[in-house]
Amino acid sequence: ENHYWIKNNMLDKIGRMAPNLQYLSLRRMKFITNPCFAEIFKALTQLERVDLTDCIGLLPTAGNLLIDNNRQLSHVQLSGCTNGVDDEVMANIALHLEATLNFLDISYCKMVTDAGLAAFENKKYPLDSLIINGCNGISGPGLKKWLVSFQETLLDLEAALMD
DSSP, rough: OOOTTTTHHHHHHHHOTTTTTTEEOOTTTOOOHHHHHHHHHHHOOOSSEETTTOTTOOHHHHHHHHHHTTTTOEEEETTTTTTTTHHHHHHHHHHHHHHTTOOEETTOOOOOHHHHHHGGTOOOOOOOOOOTTOOOTTOOHHHHHHHHGTTTTTTTTTHHHOO
């Protein structure tokens, strides 16, 4: 977390050096560039958990590469990836992680709108934790429609929807 002294040219080798990595945390490493993320995610195909909190260098291209190559992800923490999570990434998560997604944090991802959440409609996810603080592009009705996809696993969802 926040290891600012590790350079991109070192980090971009992670995927090639540890292709069977299952858990990756690059939390608060704000200096990592999108090409570096792409190099990391190109070789990783076994990830189950990823924490990229506050990685502002992540863009949707590398975010989609992460999802495309790791379809068994169960824990996706993208809080504060303000440039990296948009409606296209959300649609990719909806398409490829339906069977495995248990935890999703997209807090402060301001490019996510109701259109990105619409990709989750008419699907069921095993999600038991959802964190969406500060997502200004999401409306109440859009959120309500989205939460129906998690109604079987999120606790107290009925009470939340009634409010």
